[in-house]
Amino acid sequence: MPEEANIQRPEGHILTELCQRVAAHYQRRGTMDRDFVTALPWLSFVRIPEPTVLNRGMLQPSMCIVLQGRKKMLIGDNVTEYGPGSYSLAAVDMPVSGQVTQASESAPYYGVRIDLDSKEIADLIVSLQITLPEKQHEASNAGAWVTQSDEALQEAFLRLVKLLDTPDDLPVLSKLIKQEILYRLVTAPAGSAFWKQTLAWTQGKGIGEALAWIKRHFAEPLKIDELAKRVGMSSSSLHHRFKALTVMSPLQYQKQIRLLEARRLLLSGSLDVANVAWLVGYESPSQFNREYRRSFGAAPLQDVETLRQMGVTL
Template structure:
């Protein structure tokens, strides 16, 4: 395990020299490097597996903290608002990590094709979880990164290696979580469909009964499972989407405070400013000015 991890760390270090993020020609893969601890960053985490090969990182989802490093990977099984930060890194030993976006349809196909037995039924839990990294998983990622030295092979071999990674995850100690989200008709899969709807219609008024019916759940069951998986209610999730889109619009110079509020579905700019300040810790104008200053 340690030897495989060191080899992968050398490969990641080579491809990220002088960069904080490297997006290779391999679809759905991103590679990261940081040479010091970072402040918590609010972001939407896509369904993905995050593998750390050097250093330590943590994610905060609601009140839950997930710490992952060379021994532990992080699975995010559906789109989740979270706070992420690097907790262990230095110029001598930078944080090095890889994130592979999960193809849930491909995972469902593997479950059917390999006739994998379903895990025991489990109550709904958070959509984010830490699992134990195995040598087989590290070696599969190593083969994926090795393709960067033979780019002509990427279209043929990358999908095969990614399917192997999905298989390793399904067979891991946290495979049951992925089964829940990849199985069509499961409660987790229905919540994922609701999240997709919210992402596309965040600016519209939200009626919980209508959204629950859209994903074929009762309102009470929908609300319970949504909160269990995401650590927030559907209305809080919608608010998070609205405020982060407004932040993006203002930072890009596409809207001022009032117009951003209206564009994302707020009827009252004062209510927008209050909720924005609660989420980001500063008024919209001050927050955006601080972000722009940090980009200079």
């Protein structure tokens, strides 16, 4: 059953002001585009004026706090529905399904996203000698989860968004506020798992190295024994720890990357289905079609046509 958070509009003065300031950025630029890239390359806004269909994609290391509206996220078999003040946090690249469930033209879904850098977080943890939080988050074993923000984290985001109005201050003060946000993410109840996953990733061994190898070589045949040897693990340990982090096996993870890349290539319109299937690693177009339909709910060309009608672009 989905976790409930029966909130649509911002609750609390901090979230209300934060939402108003994000909306004002869209108005000043005169754009109603979904994504708004700010003057800080790692900070962006999201605006969605209507509910969306459940869509599968790759969630990169990031955190995104909801300011207004409601969203649903499917991570493995875990479905979470959440609203203002909650945020999604991904420590590694994770195939997930997401859907905006409540939004309208008069009250759009608004979110603020920060891209995360594992090395930056690890350096912060080491330099500040941050200790692990004693309280453990019940859903923090996977590489991505949803949790609730506190006022201190919300207030840091508000100061960061306000800072965009004083460009001369950005080079210095934005770094300090980002460090504060990272500190609050690490010391939150889910911070212990976030810390462990971040440090494991920067060490370049084990699961982090396996994830990186699969991403680089997704079109190649994947042999678990060879991958385990490459990253210095046993096959059983690799399979167990990989599934604990990504909620899927290495082969399932590779398949999701292949299908997402195939969808991107098809949406570009430059290749036909058979060539796309071959490029992403399938030898059988019929198998590709079956697995594509199973993942996205429609045959490749039908799915891409639907995306184009919805205005989805690369």
